[in-house]
Amino acid sequence: MASAAQAAGNAAAQGSSLPDGLLRYVWQEGRWQQIRLCALAALVFPLQWEEPFGMVLLEAMACGTPVLLLARGAVPEVVVDGVTGFVRDEPDELVHCLEMLDQIEPAACRQHAEQAFIPGAMVAGYEQVYADGRLREA
Numbered sequence: 001m002a003s004a005a006q007a008a009g010n011a012a013a014q015g016s017s018l019p020d021g022l023l024r025y026v027w028q029e030g031r032w033q034q035i036r037l038c039a040l041a042a043l044v045f046p047l048q049w050e051e052p053f054g055m056v057l058l059e060a061m062a063c064g065t066p067v068l069l070l071a072r073g074a075v076p077e078v079v080v081d082g083v084t085g086f087v088r089d090e091p092d093e094l095v096h097c098l099e100m101l102d103q104i105e106p107a108a109c110r111q112h113a114e115q116a117f118i119p120g121a122m123v124a125g126y127e128q129v130y131a132d133g134r135l136r137e138a
Contacts, residue, residue, distance in 0.1 A: 048070075049073070054073075054079075058117055063109075066104040068088075069087055069094075084104070084109045
């Protein structure tokens with residue numbers, strides 16, 4: 001049996017010109033409200049701090065959304081420049097990257113997020129960092 005949200009969403013979607021999956025209902029402020037989901041051209045995230053990891057970057061890439069960022073903190077380790085987005089040194093350079101978004105394949109963004117940041121890959125990466133550190137100490 002479908003939930004009220006599913007039933008409302010299905011009924012609304014039948015009369016909607018939106019492609020399947022782009023219309024949803026959420027419970028907000030005591031009633032069902034219609035929201036429209038859309039794909040973003042890019043996430044522009046001009047960091048002004050040394051980002052320690054960047055979970056929002058992974059979330060964007062997992063959705064197939066390219067990211068445009070400044071090379072601060074861990075960003076160069078998380079984003080593959082020219083593949084999953086663009087990493088630049090100055091904010092003005094990000095503006096020019098908007099014209100190059102057609103070079104980024106959403107599937108490549110998703111694939112990078114899935115392969116590089118799954119738990120097994122993260123554990124292997126940490127183990128390698130620790131092993132490298134022990135070798136330097138010896």
